[in-house]
Amino acid sequence: MRASDAIRQYFDSAADQLDLSESMRRLLLTAKREVQVQIPIERDSGELTTFIGYRVQHNDSRGPFKGGLRYHPHVDLDEVRALASLMTWKTAVVDIPYGGAKGGVAVDPATLSTRELERVTRRFVDAIHDLFGPDVDIPAPDMGTTADMMAWIMNQYGKYHGFAPACVTGKPVEYHGLPGRDEATGRGVGSLTLKLLSRLGRKIPGTRIAIQGFGNVGSHTARFLRDAECRIVAVSDFAGGFHRESGLDVHDLLRHAQANAGRLAGFTGGDPLTNAELLALDCDVLIPAALGGVLTGANATTVRAPIIVEAANAPVEPEADQVFDARGIVVAPDILVNAGGVTASWFEWVQNRQHYQWGLNRVRQELDRILGTAFEETWQLASSRKVSLRTAAYMVGVGRVARATVLGGIA
Ligand code: NAD
DSSP states (O other): OOHHHHHHHHHHHHHHHHTOOHHHHHHHHSOSEEEEEEEEEEOTTSOEEEEEEEEEEEEOSSSSEEEEEEEOTTOOHHHHHHHHHHHHHHHHHTTOSOOEEEEEEOOOGGGSOHHHHHHHHHHHHHHHGGGOBTTTEEEEEOTTOOHHHHHHHHHHHHHHHOSOGGGSOSOOTTTTOOTTHHHHHHHHHHHHHHHHHHHTTOOOTTOEEEEEOOSHHHHHHHHHHHHTTOEEEEEEETTEEEEOTTOOOHHHHHHHHHHTTTOOTTOOSSEEEOHHHHHTOOOSEEEEOSOSSOBOTTTGGGOOOSEEEOOSSSOBOHHHHHHHHHHTOEEEOHHHHTTHHHHHHHHHHHHHHHTOOOOHHHHHHHHHHHHHHHHHHHHHHHHHHTOOHHHHHHHHHHHHHHHHHHHHOOO
16 A cells, blocks of 8 residues: 555544545645655766655644655655655654654665765755755654765755754764754653553563664664663564564674674574564563555554553555454554654754754753653543543644644635
8 A cells, every 4th residue: 555545544543533524635635735856976986876856845834844754766746745644743743843754775775885875865955955944844864864964955055054953863962963963753652651551450570562663763772762661572673683582682682783783683682583473472562663655454463462552653554454453453653652853853953943952851841841741732632522632632633733834724
């Protein structure tokens, strides 16, 4: 299923509940602007290679467009379009003053040298610099992109427009970044998992957690939940993972990944397992924190976890969602669960504009407050309207964007 079709189905369930008119649905589903650019670079070998870059600016009725940049070989316009709309609902669920956007380059960053990646990033900025900026559209890291790349973006943007650190977020802390931005998405996933467990009346210590993906989000989620005395029984990356019923040593995993370019292969503190086995593992909470579309109609019946927490964007396809609903499996939706990253990005943007820096404790406190409020609003709405957490989160997000559209006026 195409990513945009999946998100459309989730949108429709919420729009039905909100009784939105057809004309408002069409307006909210259409992107304001979609851009495709060519990115020709000279390789280190002297050869010419041309990549394709995208930026979709979905909606800015609540504030400037906001969303990450993804470097992955499968990036295409449909995926970027879908992820841009997710950002619109996500920033609205946590009620921060942004709209939604997404961008990407169809490239496998592992096949390029650092200098080549810098050239791709700077050429991409050359192609779109007049379409983004602190009050217009603010990119950030996503899969395959790093804080260093955000620094290159700020620097290249500054060549055209002058000093403007708020033109991009997720920058290195020592280059106008935010202490705690790095951990924010994983911390948010972890803290909302704990809130959900409490709301479901389950005890937290000893909870068995399986996490697919051990990049930025997966690793920080693992660390946070281990610190809360949960048992991380399995983790994986693109090549497979490791399982240990008594709990993996998260410190050892982090050390191993750090020493091996982020990879888990060769870890000796657990039994190897495949990604398919991880998704079907007997555990209490399953956290997909890698790619979208990993839980489908084909494998949903194999899932044994009673709770799924969507740390990745769009990991559960609608067919799988229906199976989980019918089986009583609780799914905490991406637009709420992984909103910690964009919330911390907002803090970074606010500070860049004030030329001031918060400490880590304040970042964590504000993050927990904003995510906690969004979780409670979603939980209450789901209970009162007897809908899933996903439909409730979309109702909160889509409802806010629809109201802003009306308040701002359309004529
Ligand atoms: P990352 O690039 O740091 O890590 C991705 C991880 O997924 C790596 O461990 C990689 O090996 C693994 N992976 C890749 N392909 C896989 C496959 N086929 N099967 C299993 N594992 C695979 O990315 P990230 O920043 O941690 O992002 C992970 C997910 O979270 C993405 O869906 C992203 O859109 C979403 N997300 C990230 C942030 C953020 O702040 N980083 C915010 C919101 C949402």
